[in-house]
Amino acid sequence: MFDSRHIKTFHEVVRTGSYSAAARALGYTQPAITQQMKALERDVGTPLFTRAGRGLRLTEAGETLARHAAVILDDMAAARRQMDSLTRLRAGRVRLCAFPSANATLVPEAMGLLAAAHPGVAVELLEDEPPESLRRLVRGECDITLGFAFPGLREDVPDEVREVPLMEDQSLVLLPSGHPLARRRAVRLADLAGERWIAGCPRCRVHFLHACADEGFAPDIAFTTDDNLVVQSLVAEGLGVAMMPGLVLNFLRHPKVAGRASQPASRRRISAYVLREHLRIPATAAVLGELRTVAANKIGC
Structure with a gap:
């Protein structure tokens, strides 16, 4: 697999025409550029440049990689922008499954708060009753599920699922x-x-x-x-x-x-359930936060 740093350096060498010019443009030393290009050639298994007087000439393999380098770098930049949007909550999608009375009360208010704070986060609403809604979470059909349980009824929660109590x-x-x-x-x-x-x-x-x-x-x-x-x-x-x-x-x-x-x-105890590993996903955490806020305001109503 190519190292993205090596691809970026290769693209700059091709653009500027020499190792020394690429070093100046990137703020590296020339030996560092030379080492990166040697490492890239080891990765591809063939030389990418030949000497032509004082300059460099691309080999056939180098020309092939050069045609793809700009696309690779553009795709990586687009991926970084999308990842940044997700982590900063400018984008994201959360699938929320709830039982009917929660979908009619807790969920709309929480979605209103979410839309005001993070308009780029989209929520897909699903409906099901426990325990089937919890099974849908484990099967990967939703990201958060809202369920309820009465005293004496212990929900069978798998180890990979975290229960987040909301209200009684x-x-x-x-x-x-x-x-x-x-x-x-x-x-x-x-x-x-x-x-x-x-x-x-x-x-x-x-x-x-x-x-x-x-x-x-x-x-x-x-x-x-x-x-x-x-x-x-x-x-x-x-x-x-x-x-x-x-x-x-x-x-x-x-x-x-x-x-x-x-x-x-x-x-009855109303809780949100989410896979433990999804608690670190910003959009999921944001939806849970708004559900907690709405549920806290409902207590005593």
Whole structure:
């Protein structure tokens, strides 16, 4: 493989016509130029110059390399400019995979901050629920994934993945606005033991069943759906009550539904996951930083 310094020196020798002139142009000594050209000739395996009186003449191999040297140097300069843009966050691309309520709340605000600070960084948004979203990260299909886990559920995080905790999301009990318990600020799950229930996504559903079991009852589940709008619409029609992460109600709240804090309190942990080696990539680190900022502002909302 050619040494880029030798190619640059060779190009200057060809341009100026002699070792001494190239040495003056590059700020080297003439012996240093001579040594570099000997090293380059060893790399290519054939002489590049022959003597022609006091000057130099390119061999056939030298002429071939001369035709490519300028292109090589231009390509290297372009590569340096692109690398500089990436490290200085003037460019870059990050693939971010998040679950639906995070994509509707945390992600847009974070992308707004990122666009203001680093408009050259592009973000591709993907959507998936954990644990599949974490598998997509490991498979290389995304650079950052946002996931959530409830108490007692330990995420199986591979060694090469770093978890970055963002926030805890309070679960709320959803009631029809005319429900007698809707006047309370908080509602005990046990007080709703006799109600019909609408259950949400599989991971939320498992946590919900455990929470009810801890309160001493098995819920009568009338409907199950992954669609948060459908859950609220069913509650609004009086077809049941539900338990839903509070983050959902930050962007999607049916006017005929009341959300009340559940007792005992129930929270899910929201985290970002990234391959450890990608933490050093400037664009990835910038996206993580903005997600942390937005999540910190959401705490207590």
